[in-house]
Amino acid sequence: MCSSDLLPKGYADEANKDTKYPWAIWLHGFGGFGEFQQGGGAQLLDQLRKEEKIPAMAVVVFRAPGFRTTYLNGESGGDIEDIIVGDLLKHLQEKYRLKSEREGRAVMGVSMGGMGALKIAMHHPEVFGAVAVHSAAILPVDPADLPQNYQRQVDMMMQRGGLAEVFGNPIDKKKWAHEMPLALAADTKP
Numbered sequence: 001m002c003s004s005d006l007l008p009k010g011y012a013d014e015a016n017k018d019t020k021y022p023w024a025i026w027l028h029g030f031g032g033f034g035e036f037q038q039g040g041g042a043q044l045l046d047q048l049r050k051e052e053k054i055p056a057m058a059v060v061v062f063r064a065p066g067f068r069t070t071y072l073n074g075e076s077g078g079d080i081e082d083i084i085v086g087d088l089l090k091h092l093q094e095k096y097r098l099k100s101e102r103e104g105r106a107v108m109g110v111s112m113g114g115m116g117a118l119k120i121a122m123h124h125p126e127v128f129g130a131v132a133v134h135s136a137a138i139l140p141v142d143p144a145d146l147p148q149n150y151q152r153q154v155d156m157m158m159q160r161g162g163l164a165e166v167f168g169n170p171i172d173k174k175k176w177a178h179e180m181p182l183a184l185a186a187d188t189k190p
Helices: 041-050 080-095 112-123 148-159 163-167 173-179 181-187
Strands: 002-006 023-027 058-063 105-110 130-134
Touching: 023 080, 023 112, 058 080, 080 112, 105 112, 112 130, 112 181, 148 163, 163 173, 173 181
Parallel strands: 023 058, 023 105, 105 130
Antiparallel strands: 002 058
């Protein structure tokens, strides 16, 4: 597990030594760990902070073991969801002055990281007070409803993205439903 930590300006100043900051974990897509910085995320974060459109906050760019992850437990890189809500949170809370209440924490992501952010936030509403995604990989409630014209992408996700390791081949529909945001939303009581 590795991360890139973007701390707010003034974090190390003596005047802020007792300040605890809100923070977000950013989950990358299949494009990899560098998406946030190379895609302009760090620059946009700095601009929004400078313009005071967002509060002083820390952003942690998560890097899963291996190049690709689907943010599931049981994939070849390990129990990624448990790492994020367990070891990573504990490590960051000990290393930095970050808020520990759910209202001070967010999880966000793009593409497969967006899917991961949604389902992790839905699995752990006591941990994250907000979730934000962009172009999230949203898959149907029933794997039988996967569109045929997306079969190549689905095959890549099953083989190289680690989904076959987690869901089996053929796909175990009960396991699938436990991990897919649309299935989790459909199963949520108002």
